[in-house]
Amino acid sequence: MAMLLEDIVRSVELWLNLIKKPQPYVDPSLDPVLLVPGIAGSILKAVDKDSGGKEERVWVRILAADYTCRTKLWSRFDPQTGRSVTLDPKTNIVVPDDRYGLHAIDVLDPDMIIGRDCVYYFHDMIVEMIKWGFQEGKTLFGFGYDFRQSNRLPETLECLAKKLESVYKASGGKKINIISHSMGGLLVKCFMSLHSDIFEKYVKNWIAIAAPFRGAPGFVTSTFLNGMSFVEGWEQNFFISKWSMHQLLIECPSIYELMACPHFHWQHVPVLEIWREKKDNGGNSQIILESYPPEESIQVFKDALSSNTVVYDGEDLPLPFNFDILKWADETQKVLSRAKVPPGVKFYNIYGIDLETPHSVCYGSSEVPVTDLPELQFCEPKYISVNGDGTVPAESAKADGLNAEARVGVPGEHRGILSDHHLFRILKHWLKADSDPFYNPINDYVILPTAFEIERHKENGFQFTSLKEEWEIISEEEDDHDNMVNRKPFVSSICVSQTGDDRSSPAEACATVTVHPHGEGKQHVELNALSVSVDA
Template identity: 50%
Template sequence: MRGTRRPVGRSVSGSGFFWPISSSRSMPGPYIIRRLWAKCLHLTEVYHFHDMIDMLVECGYEKGTTLFGYGYDFRQSNRIDKALDDLRVKLESAYKASGGKKVNIISHSMGGLLLRCFISLYNDVFAKYVNKWICIACPFQGAPGCINDSLLTGLQFVYGFESFFFVSRWTMHQLLIECPSIYEMLPNPDFNWKQQPVIQVWRKPSEDNEAVELDVYDSTQCISLFEEALRDNELTYNGKSIALPFNFSIFKWAADTRQILDNAQLPSSVGFYNIYGTSFDTPYDVCYGSETSPITDLSEICHTMVSDTSSLYNLCILMLFQSLIVEISEFLMVGSQPQYTYVDGDGTVPAESAKADGFAAVARVAVKSAHRELLKDKRVFQLLKQWLGVNENSQHSMSSSKVMDVSIEPIPTQLSTRHLL
């Protein structure tokens, strides 16, 4: 993908491996947030919101009438003007469509950060149109292990056989390095973590030096590591090399976003509910290299997860031997994978971060489920129906119930049901 860097770091644009996604304005119902990429096959890993939408419909919500979808570009900053302005219009239109009834919002993951920015910048508007906000798996204080590693080695959504039909980890890395939203999910350096998340690097100062050192970078020091490790990062597009170093303009923008997030005050008229995942090993600290296989040059970190399994030839071979995919992948990666220290969470967001919303919550509930699986978890559905006051197969008039907007993420998104779910 080739991106256009904006000096202020607020927005990125590009063309490449992303299929076009129609604007939610042309799709009155929640289709826009039903799956991660609109033209993708029905893979469980990317077909995010299908089950929740079906559950809400069974409870009496009507697509395009009391159940709406709000889709937005997950690459952009959570406080970019277009996203917030469009959300404001969506809230107002749902409010009017329901005859002046306030909206209930359900958000997932990064969608919660977009809403928090909206609250901070448009507090009066949020108070006017929103009744309840149900937040699921939001990285309020960041996602240390996943985001730190994403900036250095990339991000992988799908594993196993299906991964060969999806965006590769390294291609995703070259995209994320220019995404303001990723920088905005770096661990909050001002948050009082039980233990400060760190990045560790086993280093050999030089080829001639036999000594091995363990360098440790906390959230206030890791910027120097990102700068050095990404100094020679580049991608090739149409035969041309494009430099993609650590983007300081975007980082500065993200630091200002963190202040906006920290300053958010929930209106007293809005009920806030927080659901977060637990019981899954969640990356926290990450270590590159080892005492027996140290890193000489920090730029080596960015290539620790690159393997030669993406060619058409290799793909054909792997299709014939599906049972060997995991073993082959592990063989190709042996000795090069980063090592993680894990904490309790949903596998992506630490529980410590997800429950640190700082609001006067009506309820905060831990659910034993993984990050994306929370969107189809039966316990989560029970909580939603309880808090929304609805039941499956309910035939009651939606005019007497509430509208909702679902801020579910296509990697972030917002959905709306009788208020905007």
């Protein structure tokens, strides 16, 4: 009851302007941050050219989502310009720039209420960074883009250049920290490769999160043949169908640029496997398992999609595997391979780990083989998985090919990692938004020195040195509190010695380390050491 009365009094005071509304904490010393999302990570709006510029959100939405995708987002690739052009000639796709670009990459469907977290993109990170003292429009900005397009499309890179300049000016001439996620890392890398002078002028640090630097083999293979779902579970019933996404992505350069890099030295080469039923010269059926590495898989995509069509505006449109886009994507790979981090810019790489991640894909089985390749569009894929974030293999995400200040693996799911507090802790440290000089992002612990004593004395021709040091180690590990408290201290010892020679005296040292578990990720460590040497 007291709390309710307190709330009422506070509301009345605010209404009467007796007290000021609490203002968010702002740290003016922070350098600006620009958030760059990955594929499907930006709100897209369709502008109707014939109705005076009327706008309609087409990605992401619930009501009429599938119909809107087919009528407004489906596109065809133009090899002359490198753009995917919307089939509807009256529609122009744009990205909203409200809230300094943050609106488009925050909550992808602002109208969604139930299950809203499934359409969060950078939302949790934005909320967290505001707590650290970042301010929208001063030190926090977003860059949304049409993710259907190539990561090296000149129009997109020109927009990014303008964004960097505007952020630089808005923050009073401070250099920018770019935080990219997923395919956004390829976009930033293309920009850095093609416009290194602009990148060096405006960028201080670039932090790439879950970037598919060498592709996302399992994800892309199944996407080409079966489509993809933006969300999983019951929510996917309200979004664009896998089939509609399939037809959309076949004409998107961005998805071709996520194919497995064929020239990368994979620990295990990603393959496309198909159980096939074939007949020998005698007419007898044989069931064999065919295996195709990345470059050979292209012929399978071609054959499987040879008869793929969509109906648009009453007309049948063929949508086969697009070799013009593949050629464009090959050039993008060359651009990416030439990228170097400019002097004065620091690059950091965070990649997801500890989840089974599709790497190779298998269709059919020895009991139910595939007869004709076009059947693959209707087959359920089975995956051979590797370590990663569920979408991008860790091996691919780590292989940035750049001079990195640090590469850190964080357990987490590809998009869910953007809400991970372990990730936030690392970002806060690298962005200089904390005041903890003892935090180690690579190992994710804090070491706090609590005691240090050293004594030296000589006796009977020997020199004795004793050392006592203590630390508190704080980590994020979620150990059971009761077990930690009841766990006995861990004691370890070590001894080293050296024989004397012309330049040094004989000496011996022994040390004992005692670790006291305290629970809640805390441990108290004591070091006691004694060395004895002949006094020269």
